[in-house]
Structure formats: structure tokens, C-alpha cells
Amino acid sequence: MNITIKDIAAIAGVSYSTVSKALNNSSLVKEDTKRRIIELSKDMGYEPNFAAQRLVSKNTKVIGLIWPTIERTVLATLVTKISNEMAKTLYSMILSVDSIQKSMETFKKFQVDGIILFEENIYTEINPNTIPMISYGVSGERNSHYPIIDANHSQAMDDAIHYLYELGHREIIYIGNISPIDPLQMEKFEGFKNAMKKYGITYNNDNIINTGGLDWYHGYQAVDEVLNRKALPTAIIGGSYEISGGIIRCLKQNNVHIPGEISVISYDNIPQMAHLEIPLTCIGVSVEDLAVEIVYSAIKLIETSNVNTEIKKLTPTLVERKSCAPVKK
Amino acid sequence: MNITIKDIAAIAGVSYSTVSKALNNSSLVKEDTKRRIIELSKDMGYEPNFAAQRLVSKNTKVIGLIWPTIERTVLATLVTKISNEMAKTLYSMILSVDSIQKSMETFKKFQVDGIILFEENIYTEINPNTIPMISYGVSGERNSHYPIIDANHSQAMDDAIHYLYELGHREIIYIGNISPIDPLQMEKFEGFKNAMKKYGITYNNDNIINTGGLDWYHGYQAVDEVLNRKALPTAIIGGSYEISGGIIRCLKQNNVHIPGEISVISYDNIPQMAHLEIPLTCIGVSVEDLAVEIVYSAIKLIETSNVNTEIKKLTPTLVERKSCAPVKK
DNA sequence: TCGAATTGTAACAACGTTGTTAACTATATA
DNA sequence: TATATAGTTAACAACGTTGTTACAATTCGA
Numbered sequence: 001m002n003i004t005i006k007d008i009a010a011i012a013g014v015s016y017s018t019v020s021k022a023l024n025n026s027s028l029v030k031e032d033t034k035r036r037i038i039e040l041s042k043d044m045g046y047e048p049n050f051a052a053q054r055l056v057s058k059n060t061k062v063i064g065l066i067w068p069t070i071e072r073t074v075l076a077t078l079v080t081k082i083s084n085e086m087a088k089t090l091y092s093m094i095l096s097v098d099s100i101q102k103s104m105e106t107f108k109k110f111q112v113d114g115i116i117l118f119e120e121n122i123y124t125e126i127n128p129n130t131i132p133m134i135s136y137g138v139s140g141e142r143n144s145h146y147p148i149i150d151a152n153h154s155q156a157m158d159d160a161i162h163y164l165y166e167l168g169h170r171e172i173i174y175i176g177n178i179s180p181i182d183p184l185q186m187e188k189f190e191g192f193k194n195a196m197k198k199y200g201i202t203y204n205n206d207n208i209i210n211t212g213g214l215d216w217y218h219g220y221q222a223v224d225e226v227l228n229r230k231a232l233p234t235a236i237i238g239g240s241y242e243i244s245g246g247i248i249r250c251l252k253q254n255n256v257h258i259p260g261e262i263s264v265i266s267y268d269n270i271p272q273m274a275h276l277e278i279p280l281t282c283i284g285v286s287v288e289d290l291a292v293e294i295v296y297s298a299i300k301l302i303e304t305s306n307v308n309t310e311i312k313k314l315t316p317t318l319v320e321r322k323s324c325a326p327v328k329k
Numbered sequence: 330m331n332i333t334i335k336d337i338a339a340i341a342g343v344s345y346s347t348v349s350k351a352l353n354n355s356s357l358v359k360e361d362t363k364r365r366i367i368e369l370s371k372d373m374g375y376e377p378n379f380a381a382q383r384l385v386s387k388n389t390k391v392i393g394l395i396w397p398t399i400e401r402t403v404l405a406t407l408v409t410k411i412s413n414e415m416a417k418t419l420y421s422m423i424l425s426v427d428s429i430q431k432s433m434e435t436f437k438k439f440q441v442d443g444i445i446l447f448e449e450n451i452y453t454e455i456n457p458n459t460i461p462m463i464s465y466g467v468s469g470e471r472n473s474h475y476p477i478i479d480a481n482h483s484q485a486m487d488d489a490i491h492y493l494y495e496l497g498h499r500e501i502i503y504i505g506n507i508s509p510i511d512p513l514q515m516e517k518f519e520g521f522k523n524a525m526k527k528y529g530i531t532y533n534n535d536n537i538i539n540t541g542g543l544d545w546y547h548g549y550q551a552v553d554e555v556l557n558r559k560a561l562p563t564a565i566i567g568g569s570y571e572i573s574g575g576i577i578r579c580l581k582q583n584n585v586h587i588p589g590e591i592s593v594i595s596y597d598n599i600p601q602m603a604h605l606e607i608p609l610t611c612i613g614v615s616v617e618d619l620a621v622e623i624v625y626s627a628i629k630l631i632e633t634s635n636v637n638t639e640i641k642k643l644t645p646t647l648v649e650r651k652s653c654a655p656v657k658k
Numbered sequence: 659t660c661g662a663a664t665t666g667t668a669a670c671a672a673c674g675t676t677g678t679t680a681a682c683t684a685t686a687t688a
Numbered sequence: 689t690a691t692a693t694a695g696t697t698a699a700c701a702a703c704g705t706t707g708t709t710a711c712a713a714t715t716c717g718a
Contacts, residue, residue: 004674015698020676030696050438051383052674055703062435070409076399083426092435095424097412106391106421109379110439216545217578217606224582249546249575253553253582277546333704344668349706359666381704384673 002049008041023048054111063298064107065095065116072214073241074287075118077270078136081291082116089299100126107131114302116294117146132301136294138183139311147301148311149294151285153184156316157191158198160237160265160283163318165199168327169235169263172201175222175247176239176267178210188239188267207233211243219246227254234327238266238280241273248278248323259325269319279321285314331378337370352377383440392627393436394424394445401543402570403616404447406599407465410620411445418628429455436460443631445623446475449513461630465623467512468640476630477640478623480614482513485645486520487527489566489594489612492647494528497656498564498592501530504551504576505568505596507539517568517596536562540572548575556583563656567595567609570602577607577652588654598648608650614643 005023009016014033021029022037023046029037054060063086067079079095086093091113096103100117107115108131117126119137126133127145139150164172174192179185189208196203209226211218219238223246226233238244244266248258256262258278266273269284293314301308334352338345343362350358351366352375358366383389392415396408408424415422420442425432429446436444437460446455448466455462456474468479493501503521508514518537525532538555540547548567552575555562567573573595577587585591587607595602598613622643630637 002674006674016674017676017699018697020674021697024676028696033696047437049384049674051380051440052703053676054380055378055384055674055705056676057703058676070405076405079426080399087427087431092427092431093425094435094439095426096422097408097424098416098421102416102421106423108376110423111380217574220578245546246578249549249578250582253579277550331704335704345704346669346706347667349704350667353706357666362666378704381673382706384675384704385706386673387706 003044003046004049005041005046008037008044008046011044012037012040059113059302060111061091062110062112063091063093063114063116063302064103064110064112065093065118066100066103066107067095067097067118068100068103070097073272074268074270077272078287078290081287082294085291085295089295091295091299104131114298116298132298134294134298134301136290138187139313144309144311147297147308149290149297150311150313151290152313152315153187154191154194155313156267156283156285157188157237158195159316159318160267161192161195161199161201163283164235164237164263164265164324165201167235167263167324170201170327171231171233172196172203172235172237173207173209173226173233174237174239175209175211175219175226175243176237177212177214177218177243178208179212185239192237211239214240214242216242216246216249219243220250221246223247223250227251227256232256233262235263235265235324238264241266241268241270244268244273244280244282245276248276248280252277259323260328263324265324269317273319274321278323281319281321281324283316283318285316286319289314289317332373332375333378334370334375337366337373337375340373341366341369388442388631389440390420391439391441392420392422392443392445392631393432393439393441394422394447395429395432395436396424396426396447397429397432399426402601403597403599404449406601407616407619410616411623414620414624418624420624420628433460443627445627461627463623463627463630465619467516468642473638473640476626476637478619478626479640479642480619481642481644482516483520483523484642485596485612485614486517486566487524488645488647489596490521490524490528490530492612493564493566493592493594493653494530496564496592496653499530499656500560500562501525501532501564501566502536502538502555502562503566503568504538504540504548504555504572505566506541506543506547506572507537514568521566540568543569543571545571545575545578548572549579550575552576552579556580556585561585562591564592564594564653567593570595570597570599573597573602573609573611574605577605577609581606588652589657592653594653598646602648603650607652610648610650610653612645612647614645615648618643618646 005019006016009019019037022034083093115131115133117135119135133146135148139148177185178189209222211222238247258264266280266282267284269282269286273280273282334348335345338348348366351363412422444460444462446464448464462475464477468477506514507518538551540551567576587593595609595611596613598611598615602609602611
């Protein structure tokens with residue numbers, strides 16, 4: 001059995017309510033006794049009973065993260081970053097990889113103070129009603145019952161193409177997974193087309209390659225196909241970390257120099273980009289930024305408990321590395 | 330405020346202890362009233378207060394999984410499978426991606442019934458003392474305070490080489506990450522050498538390629554090097570899912586037919602192997618088997634609460650797909 | 659018809675906290 | 689000397705359950 005404040009009280013020769021106050025640093029108990037009790041409780045290895053504390057209703061300082069489908073390097077990295085960021089605060093994080101429904105039940109039971117929901121690839125219709133909740137995912141056109149943190153995908157594509165444009169590129173292709181059921185991928189795709197239009201770069205179906213998947217070999221195969229064409233592009237935008245990995249692997253394999261012959265820029269802004277065969281210039285909201293925003297938005301929501309359903313689109317940043325260069329004349 | 334059994338009691342015109350018994354289907358209350366109360370509580374949307382239930386000390390039916398460093402496809406798959414398997418039981422699972430230390434604190438607070446610890450690549454010296462705990466990781470030579478579930482890695486390598494041997498292969502190379510600080514990788518490596526000896530296949534440094542990493546391009550680069558040799562192997566063993574992905578990508582790229590010219594077999598037994606460019610024959614304890622074993626071992630440990638520190642090495646299975654063939658004369 | 663089982667329900671004490679109120683000290687004030 | 693006034697600490701009621709015990713109403717055997 002664990003020791004309780006009553007045990008401490010008995011030994012300290014004091015009532016248990018005094019112990020409680022002492023441990024909570026209440027001004028209602030003399031400094032001396034306070035110190036004595038705190039000391040004693042440490043010696044006895046006292047650990048407050050969480051369930052009892054919560055019964056008298058107090059916040060748990062725990063935030064639950066729902067990650068329905070555990071996959072992809074980027075999300076895994078984001079989870080890690082969020083956990084790290086959370087560690088700097090008074091909160092800690094637990095994770096559920098169940099369905100949203102079941103995860104919410106679990107978290108409600110545990111009385112977490114708030115919930116972070118990952119819904120990058122899904123649209124859900126959920127009303128958290130009781131627990132403060134924010135979501136990281138695609139905001140799209142929907143009106144939700146909770147705030148959403150999203151990346152400004154069209155802005156990202158715009159930045160990427162602007163950057164390439166300034167370097168003189170006019171033959172740009174996008175290699176990504178164009179899946180109509182995946183709103184995130186669609187936003188990137190639409191972003192690409194809009195930006196191309198905006199900068200007056202003509203394009204057709206040849207400028208867009210649908211990989212049909214998000215794995216690295218999907219990127220590889222796409223490039224393999226491109227290299228058989230008579231006219232090569234001067235720049236490639238990879239739709240995701242894994243895809244871009246495949247892209248540069250295939251280019252290198254075929255002795256196409258990066259960035260001498262073809263420049264490559266990748267979607268997804270994660271540190272791992274620097275550790276690929278060729279350090280990749282990338283675009284996207286950095287996972288660090290995302291993590292910070294998610295954590296502090298969640299905490300703010302919890303601590304002010306004002307019902308807001310604001311959608312926040314974070315600004316992407318372009319990280320320059322070694323994979324892009326000006327077009328040669 | 331949530332509604333409580335007292336609210337129900339008031340409306341039902343019965344004492345709250347009767348409500349409690351009714352909801353717990355006690356034989357001490359008449360069937361009629363029982364039904365009536367249960368009905369009513371449903372109507373009122375009653376949800377028992379978890380904290381209160383736990384205060385009177387009862388098990389939580391929740392198992393915590395500690396996953397210190399979230400990475401690698403195989404572990405992610407395993408987590409998913411464990412979660413699915415758990416869903417078939419009365420238990421549910423929460424996850425912590427913190428340090429072992431902090432995760433254990435969190436889980437202790439929440440009074441989880443048991444803990445599953447992932448420690449594939451680390452040795453820890455932990456004494457769970459109060460909470461039942463099992464670990465999935467490398468058993469090695471250590472004596473731990475809790476049971477460990479491990480895969481029989483040397484057996485796996487033995488099976489792989491036996492299989493290739495029977496197909497006539499004598500020129501076999503191992504491509505893996507040989508990192509002295511990673512006990513898992515070392516076990517595979519040692520297993521390879523031992524099995525080669527056992528089947529009387531001569532080998533030297535050329536049969537072993539240290540990729541220096543676990544990513545797919547590490548595998549790619551390794552094969553790239555091999556293909557420059559005058560004598561090619563007839564079979565390759567890939568050390569992990571990702572590495573093997575790179576291996577077949579590179580072979581295909583260089584028009585080396587799999588399995589016509591070179592057979593490939595991969596470590597890690599996960600379903601994704603079937604969805605690579607070439608469905609890969611693989612060896613290892615299947616994640617399904619692992620998940621089942623982990624979940625039911627944990628539950629058994631919890632429910633019998635006998636202190637055992639048994640180490641269980643699961644038997645690997647070889648899954649035949651399209652990547653291996655007999656050696657041509 | 660009476661005491662003894664049997665059954666159904668109520669009362670109440672836990673569980674380990676926190677917060678409120680009451681009670682007891684000294685000490686300062688009139 | 690009686691009396692407010694702080695300053696401390698004790699007592700006790702919550703919080704929402706469960707389990708034990710006590711009580712009342714019914715049924716049963718003799």
C-alpha cells in the first residue's frame with residue numbers, strides 16, 4: 001500500500017489536513033511545521049494519489065494526442081517534437097493510436113485537460129463538447145467545432161515556385177501523390193497549379209506526375225519515367241520527404257547532377273532532409289514551428305477555456321540546402 | 330457537472346447504493362429494479378466517474394506502452410498491431426513517447442494495470458517494483474526484473490541461410506547496419522556468421538557489408554558497391570525492411586533480375602514486404618505473432634501477478650514470396 | 659401462527675485528497 | 689481585566705464510487 005497524508009500526519013503528530021496544506025504550501029500553516037512536514041514526506045517517499053486529487057476535481061496537467069493511423073516520417077517526427085515541447089511545460093502527453101471515437105473515450109475517462117487530434121488525411125465531424133480540443137490537419141472548407149492548426153500549403157507551393165522562378169527555372173515538374181480522397185495531397189497539388197499560373201509558367205500534364213503513393217520508390221519510379229523523355233525539366237518539386245528521397249536516388253543513379261542539371265526541392269520541412277544523400281532544400285512549415293504552435297495553442301485553449309473555432313494557417317519557410325541552383329544558359 | 334449514481338437514485342426513488350449494485354449487476358438487487366435502474370441510467374447518459382472508481386482501488390483495464398524513440402516502420406507497425414490486438418480484449422492502450430523514467434511516472438499516476446516497454450536498442454536497468462511490466466527487446470545476457478519478449482534472431486538467420494542453402498546458394502552476402510552499440514543489429518550479424526559457419530559456407534569480409542545506417546538508401550548504396558565487383562553473389566540478405574527496399578531498387582535499376590540472377594531475402598516480417606516493388610521473401614517473427622504474444626503475456630502477467638522474469642524468444646517464420654529462386658547451374 | 663430463513667433495500671464507512679469552518683492559542687488593545 | 693485579533697492547527701464535509709452491515713419485508717417450514 002502506498003503511504004498517504006494520514007500516515008505522514010500520524011508520524012508528524014499533526015492532523016492530516018495540516019499535512020495537506022503544508023504540501024500545498026498554504027499560508028495557513030507555520031513555516032516551521034511546513035518545512036518539517038515537507039521534509040518528512042520526502043523521507044517517507046510520499047506520492048500523492050492522483051485519483052483522489054482528481055476526485056476533488058482538479059486539472060490533470062495531461063494532454064492527450066490522438067493519432068489514428070500511425071505512419072509517415074513527418075508525423076512521427078512531429079509527435080516527437082510535440083512531446084519534447086510539452087516537456088518544457090508543466091504538461092505531459094499521452095498518446096492513443098485508436099480510432100478517434102475510442103481515443104476520446106479513453107481520454108475522457110482519464111480526464112485529460114485537453115486533446116490534440118491528428119487528422120491530416122481525414123475529415124471528421126466531431127464535437128468535443130466537454131474537453132478542450134484542437135486539431136492538426138487540413139482545414140479545407142469545413143466549419144469545425146474546434147480550432148484547427150494547418151499549414152498554408154498553397155503558400156508553400158507558391159514560395160517553392162517563386163524560389164525556382166527567381167533561379168531561372170521554367171521547366172518545373174511536380175512529383176506527388178495526387179489522391180482525390182486525401183485532402184492534404186490535393187491542397188499541395190492545387191497549390192502547384194495555382195502558383196505555376198501565377199508566375200506565368202506554362203504547364204501541362206507532363207509537368208505533373210502522380211506517383212500513386214507516398215513511399216520513396218514511388219518517387220524513384222516517377223523520375224525513372226521522366227528521364228526517358230527527350231526534354232528534361234530543370235527543376236523537380238517532390239511532394240513529400242519519402243518521395244523526394246526516391247527522386248534524388250534515381251537522379252544520382254543516372255548521373256544527373258543535382259543541382260547542376262536538375263534542381264530539387266521537397267515538400268515537408270523536417271531536419272531529416274539534411275541527412276539525405278544530398279541535403280535537400282525544402283519548403284513547408286517546419287515541424288518545430290508546428291510543434292510549438294500546437295502545444296501552446298492547446299495550453300492556451302485549456303487555460304483560458306474560451307470556445308474558439310479559429311483556423312490558423314501557419315506560414316511555411318523555405319530552408320536552403322544543396323539541391324537547387326540557377327539555371328545554366 | 331456530470332451526473333452521478335446519486336442523481337439516478339433520486340429519480341429512481343431508491344438509495345444510491347442500490348443503483349451502484351444494479352449497475353454492477355449484483356445479485357443483491359431484484360431483477361425488476363435492476364432493469365429499471367439500468368434503463369434509467371442509460372437514458373440519463375450516466376458515465377461512471379473513473380477517478381472515483383479507481384479510488385476504491387480497482388484495476389483500470391488500461392495498459393501503458395512506452396516507446397522512447399518513435400521510429401522505424403517495423404515498430405510503428407508493431408504498435409498498430411498491438412493496439413488492434415488489445416482492442417479484442419477488455420483492455421485498452423495508451424502510449425508514451427517520453428523517456429522511460431517519465432513515462433513510468435505518468436503511467437503510475439494513471440494507475441495503469443501494466444506496462445509494455447519497447448527497448449529494442451537499449452539496455453536499461455529498471456525495476457518496475459509495483460506495476461507489472463514486460464519488455465519487448467533484446468534479451469542478451471542480462472538478467473532483468475521483468476519478463477522479456479524477444480525474437481530468436483540467430484534462429485532467424487539460420488533459417489534464412491538454410492533456406493538459401495537448400496536452393497543451392499553458396500555466395501551469400503549480408504547487408505545490414507553493423508553497429509556495436511545496437512544489440513539488435515549485433516545479434517543479426519552474429520547470427521549470420523554463425524549460420525554461415527554451420528552450413529559450411531566460406532565467407533570473408535566481402536560477404537558482409539556494413540551500411541552504417543538503417544535507411545533505404547543505405548541499402549541502395551551497398552548494392553551499388555557490390556555490383557562493381559567482378560564476382561556477384563547469388564543471394565543477398567537484407568538486414569531490415571528499409572534496407573531491403575533499397576537493395577531491390579538498386580538491383581532492378583541495374584537490370585539485375587530478381588530472383589533470376591540474385592535472390593533477396595529480408596529481415597523483418599511485416600506485411601508491407603508484400604507491397605514493395607518485388608514482393609519480398611522475408612524472415613523474422615511476424616509482427617502479428619509478436620503483437621499477440623506481447624498483449625497476452627502482458628495480460629497474463631497482470632491477471633496472475635506472479636513475479637516472473639522469464640525470457641521468451643519467439644520463433645521466426647519464413648514467408649516465401651517472389652524474391653528467391655534456385656541457383657542456376 | 660410463530661420463529662427462521664430468504665430477499666430486497668437502505669445506511670454507512672471506506673478510498674485519499676482538498677477546502678471550509680471551527681477551535682484553540684498567544685498577543686495586543688481598550 | 690476583559691476582549692478583540694491574529695496566528696495556528698484540528699475537525700469535518702465534500703468528491704463519486706464500492707463493499708459491508710443493518711434493517712425491513714416477505715416467504716417458508718413446522
